[in-house]
Amino acid sequence: MALEQTDVEKIAHLARLHVSTEEATEVAKRISSILELIDQMQGIDTENVAPMAHSFDAIQRLRPDVVTETDQREYLQKIAPSTQDGLYLVPKVIE
Amino acid sequence: MSDRTVAALSRSLAQGEFSSVELTQDYLSRIALHNKGLNAFITVTEELALAQAAQADAQRAKGQHGPLTGIPIAHKDIFCIQDVRTTCGSKMLSNFIAPYNATVVERLNAAGTVTLGKTNMDEFAMGSSNETSFFGPVRNPWDNERVPGGSSGGSAAAVAADLCAIATGTDTGGSIRQPAAFCGITGFKPSYGRISRWGMIAFASSLDQAGPISKSAEDAALMMNAIAGPDSRDSTCVEGAAPDYMSTLNDSLKGLRIGVPRQHITKGLGAEVEKALQEALKVFESLGATVQEIDLPNNHLSVSAYYVIAPAEASANLSRFDGVRYGYRCDKPVNLEDMYKRSRSEGFGDEVKRRILVGTYALSAGYYDAYYLKAQRIRRLIKQDFDAAFKEVDIIIGPTTPHTAFKIGEKSDDPVTMYLEDIYTIGVNLAGLPGISIPAGSTSASGKALPIGIQLVGSDFAEAKVLNIAHQFQLHTDWHKQTAEV
Amino acid sequence: MGWETVIGLEVHVQLATHSKLFSGSSTTFGAAPNTQASVFDLAMPGTLPVLNEQALRMAVKFGLAVDAEIGRRSVFDRKNYFYPDLPKGYQVSQLDFPTVGKGSLEITLEDGSTRVIGITRAHIEEDAGKSLHEDYQGQTGIDLNRAGTPLLEIVSEPELANAKEAVAYLKKLHSIIRYLGISDGNMSQGSMRCDANVSVRKTGSTELGTRAEIKNINSFRFVEKAILHEAQRQIDILEDGGRIVQETRLYDADRDETRSMRSKEVANDYRYFPEPDLLPVVIDEAYIEAVRAELPELPNAKRERFVAQYSLSEYDAGVIASSREMAEYFEEVVTICADAKLSSNWVTVDLQAVLNKQDLEIEQSPISAMRLGELIARIKDQTISSKIAKTVFEAMLDSTQSADEIIESQGLKQVTDSDAIEKLVDEVIAGNPEQVEQYRAGKEKVFAFFIGQAMKASRGKANPEQLNALLKQKLKA
Incomplete structure (x- = not known):
């Protein structure tokens, strides 16, 4: 399936990636060639095949409801781009 | 030192031929000498290494030691090491000092290994050549104009060039086995779920698996004994203790049934690689194994399915890199959207962005069934092929890669061609099986000698069997002893 | 012809676990910002989720309390969107295979009648953090203490006919979750939050109208007001020949109005897919029976x-x-x-x-x-x-x-001693000969006067029945 420039812009926005108009055509071409590779599987009849999300059949293990973590704010915020009063700062969110 | 396998170094340490500090200093000086040319390490942790080595020596003196005590190791820069920069080969994390240890690191630390540093890799493990690293390409020790393979290219090059005794790697579609083949060493991807993924930066969660990159199958077994087994922090890590992988290494191969996939021996396979494979099969036959052809009829679809599933999972896994809590944030964002878009576009390289876009597309409204669900159904077909094959044979042996290491820049303009080179390894990840690449030949067809690898694939959780067979091969061949001249 | 309102509620209930849904961080309300945010809650690379057994148990408990089908195999999915209070860039939720399936809830209306409201499903998911919009150098502050707190999202069928029914439904839900002890249901602290899907249609019509989703309703009273306001807004538009736009609206309690949140609406495509870091949750009969045995x-x-x-x-x-x-x-x-x-x-x-x-x-x-x-x-x-x-x-x-x-x-003990009461009665009769005469002449209303006098004299402590009987007897004499 060939991708249009507008498709690229739409998915780029969903993925919060900046793709300029000039780049969009090139990106569309590259992704289209990947989709062409992917489309090999379209001809295969999988009507009665159940999707497989994990390679083995196992079930989720459960964790006891116990608090095991302690406050590490100061340590963890050393690597943050911007903080104040213990909060992570981001450009103003407009509701 | 002529034999730098972990097994040999461990014996020397035990006999007091040298201390771990001396051994570590030797490796550090080799790194100082050769890393500039190879670019195998992103970060060298000299201070940490010497401290760990001194501690290891002290433990040996007290008699509290195991086979890995004092062994210098390198970790792929995808594993978090507390208070050490952990970049995942990306600008996005070029300033990221990890606040915790990966389980693999924690267990190897506990086993007494000495951390020399963090090895170079394709950005977020997305690549087969190590050319997508923000920190520049790694060079193949056998031929500096060639790639070491990827994504664990730094680990493979470091082991091949004796810049460490053993290294960790991760494998999502061949990222341990393919660089091992390209660098003439042993690379083992255990079954999905055998080793905890806690602290291993995710690329594609349902496919990623950690494993050893080493100079022999025996060394791989030594590392497996330290890292395999359940972890309460990883829901997908299987319960039940892992076996002792050393204890079965010397099991006889008499009566072993080997299957060679008909679909792997096609015109796409390089002549030298095919020749090496046939020679290797003869070795196995001489050890009492029988060889038969088998079918993996859907193997040709593995690359298609993989390039939906892996990017889809990656597109979500990489959403956390948003410039809010850690990692790269763009300069002076004008608003929230600008911060997201510029941080991510400036922080990620082209291949990573491409895969995020492909994955986002495959999951988006209207395409989910045709791409994502379809790929998951194909995945089951591929798994069923393996299940059927393992009713007839004990092990599947074939080439690891169609060709030997290619030149830097040769395929970087054509991602699809590069993707197709992973045709023999990807299906193994989709099926979650254990697979090992071991050296089985060499070719000088293009000038310099280049190693050739073959791949052994076992059934679900048959790691011990795979290591046993690889070890027996290595007892009767010398390919794994060949070293690159750096 | 008039209009009728159709309401469906989506109620988010914070489950009262000690630790978070997928990490060992505390869920205590009101801690200093980001002091309850672990490496997992902050979505540090390489971290992984492990499911809290109590969160699952509480969800199953709720399911059993509303006679719902319990999902024998529930699957967690990732819901993808970017927001600063959503650290992973996706919320782990349950889309196609929730833990709680179809159930029902009986509500009691003001006139004492009852109605059964269908529950479509209830699924387990993670809460987000909080964005604080006070001015931090012109920026927004993010507190991730709440991120990862387990939520049960309870979705009703669009069967509520008016704001009062919606409130009755919500109150019943509140009552049940408190009975079960799975949440404190405190709306002002946000441990129970309500979104309302509101649409209107001509009375008697069977088709649903276009709905608006009202978010951010945080008290029983506001639920009623928000729905009333929204229904009226839609009726006004339709009567003017307009068209309802399907959208998310925010209830503003200060102004008692709803307003569009168009900024958040731009072509959301959540790209749900099964969460690969978690395996399917399988619940067997024995587990269900064990939980049932715990129901109050x-x-x-x-x-x-x-x-x-x-x-x-x-x-x-x-x-x-x-x-x-x-x-x-x-x-x-x-x-x-x-x-x-x-x-x-x-x-x-x-x-x-x-x-x-x-x-x-x-x-x-x-x-x-x-x-x-x-x-x-x-x-x-x-x-x-x-x-x-x-x-x-x-x-x-x-x-x-x-x-x-x-x-x-305070000496308030009732006087039941008949001698004491008799003495009291005698005194009152002796002290009011005029009234005695009136009574005996047939003016029975005066009786109340004697009771009053006697009570006053006893400072209210005389046993009324004894007093009554004795007075009647003595006055007759």
């Missing part, structure tokens, strides 16, 4: 029992049973005083009035069940009259003394 007596069953066991009216029984705490309080009172009817009156009228006035929950009541029970016991054994009991009750509010201590210290 629920409001409806309790109400029926109160009617049967204590002969309460349906209404009183319903009021008391609506709150687990009130029901427990009531039963403790009954145990002590052995009079259910009196207990019901005192709990639902007198005590409730005090609680309302002081804005207290029954578990914060200034008078414990034991003290109230002892007070009622004194009415029952005629130590004091009902009227004096009110005085004692008032005194008890400001003290820790028992009813007996107050009755004793």
Whole structure:
């Protein structure tokens, strides 16, 4: 399936990636060639095949409801781009 | 030192031929000498290494030691090491000092290994050549104009060039086995779920698996004994203790049934690689194994399915890199959207962005069934092929890669061609099986000698069997002893 | 032809676990920002989720309480979107295979009638953090303490016909989750939050109209107001020949209006897919039966029992049973005083009035069940009259003394000594010859005057029945 420039812009926005108009055509071409590779599987009849999300059949293990973590704010915020009063700062969110 | 396998170094340490500090200093000086040319390490942790080595020596003196005590190791820069920069080969994390240890690191630390540093890799493990690293390409020790393979290219090059005794790697579609083949060493991807993924930066969660990159199958077994087994922090890590992988290494191969996939021996396979494979099969036959052809009829679809599933999972896994809590944030964002878009576009390289876009597309409204669900159904077909094959044979042996290491820049303009080179390894990840690449030949067809690898694939959780067979091969061949001249 | 409203509610309930849904961080409310945010909650690279067993158990408990199908194999999915209070860039939720499937809830309306409302599903998911919009150098502050707190999102069928039904549904839900102990249901702290899907249609029509989703409703009162406002807004538009836009609207309690949140609406495509870091959750029969065995007596069953066991009216029984705490309080009172009817009156009228006035929950009541029970016991054994009991009750509010201590210290004990009462009656008759004459001449109304005089003389303590009988007898003579 060939991708249009507008498709690229739409998915780029969903993925919060900046793709300029000039780049969009090139990106569309590259992704289209990947989709062409992917489309090999379209001809295969999988009507009665159940999707497989994990390679083995196992079930989720459960964790006891116990608090095991302690406050590490100061340590963890050393690597943050911007903080104040213990909060992570981001450009103003407009509701 | 002529034999730098972990097994040999461990014996020397035990006999007091040298201390771990001396051994570590030797490796550090080799790194100082050769890393500039190879670019195998992103970060060298000299201070940490010497401290760990001194501690290891002290433990040996007290008699509290195991086979890995004092062994210098390198970790792929995808594993978090507390208070050490952990970049995942990306600008996005070029300033990221990890606040915790990966389980693999924690267990190897506990086993007494000495951390020399963090090895170079394709950005977020997305690549087969190590050319997508923000920190520049790694060079193949056998031929500096060639790639070491990827994504664990730094680990493979470091082991091949004796810049460490053993290294960790991760494998999502061949990222341990393919660089091992390209660098003439042993690379083992255990079954999905055998080793905890806690602290291993995710690329594609349902496919990623950690494993050893080493100079022999025996060394791989030594590392497996330290890292395999359940972890309460990883829901997908299987319960039940892992076996002792050393204890079965010397099991006889008499009566072993080997299957060679008909679909792997096609015109796409390089002549030298095919020749090496046939020679290797003869070795196995001489050890009492029988060889038969088998079918993996859907193997040709593995690359298609993989390039939906892996990017889809990656597109979500990489959403956390948003410039809010850690990692790269763009300069002076004008608003929230600008911060997201510029941080991510400036922080990620082209291949990573491409895969995020492909994955986002495959999951988006209207395409989910045709791409994502379809790929998951194909995945089951591929798994069923393996299940059927393992009713007839004990092990599947074939080439690891169609060709030997290619030149830097040769395929970087054509991602699809590069993707197709992973045709023999990807299906193994989709099926979650254990697979090992071991050296089985060499070719000088293009000038310099280049190693050739073959791949052994076992059934679900048959790691011990795979290591046993690889070890027996290595007892009767010398390919794994060949070293690159750096 | 008129309009009718169709409402479906999506209620998010914070499950009262000690630790988060997928990490070992504390869920305590009100901690300093980001002090309860671990490496997993901050979405540090390489971290992984492991499911909290209590969150699952609580969800199953809820499912059983509303007679729902329990998903034998539930699957977690990733819901992808970017927001600064969503650290991973996706929320882990359950799309196609929720833990709780179809169920139902009986609600009681103001006129005492009941209706059964369908529950579509209830799924487990993670809460987000909080964005603080106060000015931090012109920026927004992010607190991730709440991120990863387990939520149960309970989705109703679009079967609620008006704002009052919506409130009744919400109150019943509130009652059940508190009975089950799976959440404190505190709306003002956000541990129970409500989104309402509201649409209108011509009366009698069977098709649903275009709906608007109203978010951010954080009290029972606002639910009613927001729905009323939104329904009217839609009717106004339709009557003017307009068209309803499917959108998300925010309820602004200060202005009592809803307004569009178009900024958040731009072509959302959540790209759900199964969460690869978690495996399917499989629940077997034995697990379900074990959880069922832990279920407490629920409001409806309790109400029926109160009617049967204590002969309460349906209404009183319903009021008391609506709150687990009130029901427990009531039963403790009954145990002590052995009079259910009196207990019901005192709990639902007198005590409730005090609680309302002081804005207290029954578990914060200034008078414990034991003290109230002892007070009622004194009415029952005629130590004091009902009227004096009110005085004692008032005194008890400001003290820790028992009813007996107050009755004793203030000398409020009812006079039942017939000699004393006779003396009183004699005095009143002797002191009011004029009225005695009037009474004896047939003016029976004057009787009330004698009662009043006698009571006044006894400072209210004379046993009214004895007094009554004796007065009648003496006046006749």
